[in-house]
Amino acid sequence: MSEFWIYFEIGMRHVLDIRAYDHVLFLIALTVPYAFKDWKRVLILISIFTIGHTLALLLSVYGVVTVKAHLIEFLIPITILITAIFHLFTAGKSSKNESISIIGFVTLFFGIIHGIGFANYFKTLLSGSASDKLIPLLEFSIGIEAAQIIVVFVVLLLSYVVQTFFRFSKRDWTLVMSSFVIGVVLPMIVESPIWNR
Numbered sequence: 475m476s477e478f479w480i481y482f483e484i485g486m487r488h489v490l491d492i493r494a495y496d497h498v499l500f501l502i503a504l505t506v507p508y509a510f511k512d513w514k515r516v517l518i519l520i521s522i523f524t525i526g527h528t529l530a531l532l533l534s535v536y537g538v539v540t541v542k543a544h545l546i547e548f549l550i551p552i553t554i555l556i557t558a559i560f561h562l563f564t565a566g567k568s569s570k571n572e573s574i575s576i577i578g579f580v581t582l583f584f585g586i587i588h589g590i591g592f593a594n595y596f597k598t599l600l601s602g603s604a605s606d607k608l609i610p611l612l613e614f615s616i617g618i619e620a621a622q623i624i625v626v627f628v629v630l631l632l633s634y635v636v637q638t639f640f641r642f643s644k645r646d647w648t649l650v651m652s653s654f655v656i657g658v659v660l661p662m663i664v665e666s667p668i669w670n671r
Contacts, residue, residue: 481610484599485617488592489625496550496662497588498625499655503557504581505629506651507565509637509644515574516630520622522578526585527592528615534593535600535607544667546591551662553584558655565652566645 489497501520508516533539596614600607636642642650 477610478613481613482617482620485614485619486621487617488614489618489621496554496659499659500550500554500557500584500588501622501625502629502651503554503561503655505626506633506655507561507644507648508630508633510630510634513630516626517623518574519578519581520626521619522581523585523588524615524619524622526582526587527589527618528611530586530589531593531596531611531615532608534590535597535611539590541590543591543594546587548663548666548668549587550591551659551666553587554659555656555663557584558652558659561648562652562656565648566643 488494489501491497500523504519504523505516530539596611600610633647636647637644
């Protein structure tokens with residue numbers, strides 16, 4: 475049981491690491507247009523993201539997929555930027571009009587990109603045969619999901635406070651937070667090592 479907590483904690487720290495805030499930025503960008511009443515939809519989306527992340531780790535750990543690190547380090551902030559821009563231009567529109575299948579597919583794809591970004595580090599943590607790697611990987615993914623739920627809860631709580639007590643409209647909240655995410659992520663793209671190659 476103690477081994478479960480080791481990989482669970484690594485998964486939690488992967489999301490909540492303040493120095494590697496790209497995961498949190500993506501979750502903020504994904505969550506800003508939603509409210510507590512949309513919790514089922516948000517839970518589905520972050521679970522789809524975790525599935526994509528886990529799938530990428532599986533493919534990478536078992537040697538099926540190999541992607542150059544500098545390319546993934548460039549693509550991760552691009553996924554955040556696309557999500558934030560999408561919500562910037564759809565701010566104030568009802569989320570019920572969006573098809574969960576289209577948003578879900580894009581979220582799954584973005585999860586795969588983020589997962590590949592972490593795969594090289596994760597492979598250094600695992601030793602042994604291929605079958606020895608599956609359980610730790612799943613334990614790690616449960617830790618990721620738990621941390622994502624914490625981040626999403628905080629974003630939804632902050633959204634509730636700002637909209638209830640400070641009288642922000644849902645549209646204004648989405649515009650401000652999406653713009654904030656874009657402002658943080660643009661330097662990550664500009665400073666990417668990919669431009670120096």
